Amino acid sequence: MHTELVPLEFERLLAEGPTGLRSSVRFPLSLPIHVLAAGGQFAAVTDNISAHGVLMHMDELLPPGTEIDFLIEFPPGLISPDESAAVHCSGKIVRSFRNQSTAYAAAVIYEYSFQ
Amino acid sequence: MxxxxxxxxxxxxxxxxxxxxxxxxxxxxxxxxxxxxxxxxxxxxxxxxxxxxxxxxxxxxxxxxxxxxxxxxxxxxxxxxxxxxxxxxxxxxxxxxxxxxxxxxxxxxxxxxxxxxxxxxxxxxxxxxxxxxxxxxxxxxxxxxxxxxxxSVTWVIEAYRSQASSITNPKSQPRLSPKELAIISCITQGKRNKEIAFQLGTTEQVIKNYLRKIYDKLGVSDRLELALYCLHHQIHKKDGKEVDGALDKPMANGAPAQE
Incomplete structure (x- = not known):
């Protein structure tokens, strides 16, 4: 018995290789971040974040294509017993929209480095 | 031809x-x-x-x-x-x-x-x-x-969902040894494998072995995902007390022991 065959764009899911299925887990973390983009600095809060991308909300609507840098700061005791930690990420806005007065932006993370 | x-x-x-x-x-x-x-x-x-x-x-x-x-x-x-x-x-x-x-x-x-x-x-x-x-x-x-x-679409999506939920579900969180926690702590401070090895008194290869074991245990694939995992599960709040002691003890050279 053959069901309807659908060539799907599963490449994004599957093409990440043998570990692909686990490489983009989104963690529902609400973290304050500072975003540098288009010559300005914006305060934002993450809605969810993975090793490859982030969804955040802020006051400003940043258009898709905007190159961004942002810093995630971890207070002491969260991922290190006594010390704080920070990760600098660079990436690009791939999608943005406004919901009432709040602007949302989804960005891919190209590079990161622990500070 | x-x-x-x-x-x-x-x-x-x-x-x-x-x-x-x-x-x-x-x-x-x-x-x-x-x-x-x-x-x-x-x-x-x-x-x-x-x-x-x-x-x-x-x-x-x-x-x-x-x-x-x-x-x-x-x-x-x-x-x-x-x-x-x-x-x-x-x-x-x-x-x-x-x-x-x-x-x-x-x-x-x-x-x-x-x-x-x-x-x-x-x-x-x-x-x-x-x-x-x-x-x-x-x-x-x-x-x-x-x-x-x-x-097959249903099967693959179900597998994807269950894998994702097993990573984000605190109940399925595996236990980490003090040494593994110590290494994670160093990683999140931005230290390189070589620096971690020096601090813990072992070789870079041993740290790599531990790191691979940590990645496999937690189902993460890189350092940022590891940090996010630890943050999400508040690893150091739960197990952090054990880290300090581990940082003071030199590690044995070789593969990570069964802890």
Whole structure:
């Protein structure tokens, strides 16, 4: 018995290789971040974040294509017993929209480095 | 010019000359234990200008050598051919990273289907597939698409969801040893493996071994994902007391112990 065959764009899911299925887990973390983009600095809060991308909300609507840098700061005791930690990420806005007065932006993370 | 490997013999037997105009055709390698299927599929493809069988084999050992001697775009692989062969799909991918694999099965089940897609198979089709659909499938996969039926879509998505939820679900969180926590702590402070090794009094290789074990245990794939995992599960709030002691003790050189 053959069901309807659908060539799907599963490449994004599957093409990440043998570990692909686990490489983009989104963690529902609400973290304050500072975003540098288009010559300005914006305060934002993450809605969810993975090793490859982030969804955040802020006051400003940043258009898709905007190159961004942002810093995630971890207070002491969260991922290190006594010390704080920070990760600098660079990436690009791939999608943005406004919901009432709040602007949302989804960005891919190209590079990161622990500070 | 292309050679066809006879299904009756393990030796390559030149049989076909391919016109120069045929260069854009999708090159197909047939791997099937049953001659009747190889003959049938060749006949199906023979009437299609854009599809060209470059080799056919009847066993896995011959397939491995054919992959290197006869570059192909698509491999049509009978699933029975790889039963009991450890890591057959990864080995095929290692020898021919660009090849797109279509597996033909008599019957499909959830575990095998998910595992085959996870390992890089581009399509799974039944042995009873019609010639027209087989041609369509090869063209689609040759063009870089994935061929998946509705049932398999459900299986793959379910596997994806359960894997994701097992990572984000605190109840399924594995326990980390003090040494593993100490290494994570160093990682999140931006230290390199070499620096961590120096601080913990061991070698860089030992740290790499520990890190691999931590990644496997938590199901993460890089340092940022590791940090996010620890943050989400508040690892150091729960187990952090054990870290300080671990940082003071020198580590044994070698692979991580069973902790």
């Amino acid at each position: 292309a050679d066809i490997i006879s299904g009756r013999s393990e030796e390559a037997v030149p049989q076909e000359v391919t016109p120069a105009t045929d260069r854009a055709a999708i090159r197909i390698l047939l791997a099937d234990s049953q001659a009747i299927y190889r003959v049938g599929m060749r006949k199906v493809f023979a009437v299609e200008d854009d599809l060209r069988v470059v080799a056919q084999v009847d066993r896995v050992e011959n397939l491995y050598s054919a992959l290197e001697r006869h570059p192909a775009d698509v491999l049509l692989l009978e699933s029975n051919l790889i039963i009991g062969v450890t890591n057959a799909i990864p080995e095929i991918m290692r020898r021919a990273p660009e090849i797109k694999i279509i597996v033909q099965t008599v019957a499909s089940d959830e575990a095998n289907t998910v595992e085959m897609y996870r390992r890089g198979v581009r399509g799974i089709i039944p042995r009873s597939i019609s010639p027209d659909l087989l041609v369509k499938c090869v063209r689609k996969i040759g063009a870089g698409e994935t061929w998946i039926d509705n049932q």
